[in-house]
Amino acid sequence: MADREKHPNTPRITKNARLVLDILRQVGQPLTAYEVLDRIRPQGITAPTTVYRALERLVECGLIHRLETLNAFVSCGREEVHGPSAIAICTDCHGVIEMQNDAVPGYLYGWAETKDFTVTSLTIEILGQCSQCRIKPEPNVDSE
Amino acid sequence: MADREKHPNTPRITKNARLVLDILRQVGQPLTAYEVLDRIRPQGITAPTTVYRALERLVECGLIHRLETLNAFVSCGREEVHGPSAIAICTDCHGVIEMQNDAVPGYLYGWAETKDFTVTSLTIEILGQCSQCRIKPEPNVDSE
DNA sequence: AATGTTATGTTATATTATATCATCATTTAA
DNA sequence: TTAAATGATGATATAATATAACATAACATT
Ligand SMILES: [Zn+2]
Ligand SMILES: [Zn+2]
Ligand SMILES: [Zn+2]
Ligand SMILES: [Zn+2]
Numbered sequence: 161m162a163d164r165e166k167h168p169n170t171p172r173i174t175k176n177a178r179l180v181l182d183i184l185r186q187v188g189q190p191l192t193a194y195e196v197l198d199r200i201r202p203q204g205i206t207a208p209t210t211v212y213r214a215l216e217r218l219v220e221c222g223l224i225h226r227l228e229t230l231n232a233f234v235s236c237g238r239e240e241v242h243g244p245s246a247i248a249i250c251t252d253c254h255g256v257i258e259m260q261n262d263a264v265p266g267y268l269y270g271w272a273e274t275k276d277f278t279v280t281s282l283t284i285e286i287l288g289q290c291s292q293c294r295i296k297p298e299p300n301v302d303s304e
Numbered sequence: 305m306a307d308r309e310k311h312p313n314t315p316r317i318t319k320n321a322r323l324v325l326d327i328l329r330q331v332g333q334p335l336t337a338y339e340v341l342d343r344i345r346p347q348g349i350t351a352p353t354t355v356y357r358a359l360e361r362l363v364e365c366g367l368i369h370r371l372e373t374l375n376a377f378v379s380c381g382r383e384e385v386h387g388p389s390a391i392a393i394c395t396d397c398h399g400v401i402e403m404q405n406d407a408v409p410g411y412l413y414g415w416a417e418t419k420d421f422t423v424t425s426l427t428i429e430i431l432g433q434c435s436q437c438r439i440k441p442e443p444n445v446d447s448e
Numbered sequence: 449a450a451t452g453t454t455a456t457g458t459t460a461t462a463t464t465a466t467a468t469c470a471t472c473a474t475t476t477a478a
Numbered sequence: 479t480t481a482a483a484t485g486a487t488g489a490t491a492t493a494a495t496a497t498a499a500c501a502t503a504a505c506a507t508t
Contacts, residue, residue, distance in 0.1 A: 174454090176456075206457085209459095210457075210458095228373050229427050231494085250421075264408055268390060268408065271390070272430055272432065275392065275435075276434070276435035277430070278438055279431070280431050283431075285426070286421070287427075288422045289421070291421065318486065338464075349487095352465070353489085375464060
């Protein structure tokens with residue numbers, strides 16, 4: 161995980177963005193803005209606005225991703241800063257698997273072009289169950 | 305647009321679902337649940353719950369799609385009931401273009417399989433500007 | 449120091465979504 | 479043909495997510 165923070169043409173990482181990024185990286189799983197807020201309160205942050213500003217900045221930097229299907233944010237799982245990529249999210253354990261290539265975005269950009277559509281953002285999310293959670297299901301299943 | 309309402313293994317279309325579906329089809333563009341509510345008030349519907357229930361049902365029937373990036377719902381643009389498909393959404397005019405093939409979902413299912421990930425839902429959304437809106441930009445642009 | 453700019457803090461509010469429980473309608477079966 | 483069960487609707491309240499608006503602080507440039 162190189163020095164992505166210094167990538168050009170990207171907003172700089174401010175104090176609050178740093179705090180939020182550290183939390184998301186440490187957790188390694190998606191957190192909602194309010195879950196971030198709860199974990200950042202000890203640092204004196206009390207307002208959603210503050211968290212949302214930091215999250216927005218980190219998204220712009222490409223250091224985290226917003227998951228539209230969860231209304232949550234997760235730190236990027238790829239080595240280099242990149243454009244949109246597909247992300248699979250386990251609805252049981254909230255683990256994420258980020259696709260390491262740009263095949264799907266590439267296809268979508270191509271298709272958009274044929275429609276004369278100018279892409280500003282792509283969202284590709286897969287909800288389901290990871291292998292671990294399929295093997296070991298949630299304890300509270302009704303065994304009927 | 306055939307008799308998709310009678311598709312098997314799918315919830316039936318109740319009175320409220322019918323009302324909501326008619327609105328979404330007539331509008332032809334994404335509406336939020338509360339925008340639907342506003343338009344359905346004349347029919348005596350007053351509560352968000354009622355609208356969300358109808359929307360959920362229609363999604364299950366495959367007659368409408370939920371757009372995660374807009375928190376909105378739009379009537380399906382394909383001829384036959386289908387699985388997930390990619391949807392481009394113009395952020396200016398809110399027009400939508402639904403991809404008419406399943407190439408991307410197919411690829412994603414395949415990839416998920418290689419990760420031993422069981423897919424329950426796919427979200428593929430493209431935000432940007434349609435050709436019309438690129439030609440004729442919003443009037444309130446600062447011409448500086 | 450004065451100025452402009454960016455980041456942060458603070459308060460309030462808007463928007464989106466669900467929980468809960470009561471009532472009504474429709475089906476099923478005794 | 480009623481009683482029970484099921485499914486749909488209605489009604490109220492509240493939870494969860496997100497932004498608006500404005501004030502202050504930090505920082506850079508001159
Ligand atoms: Zn990433
Ligand atoms: Zn899992
Ligand atoms: Zn469709
Ligand atoms: Zn448009």
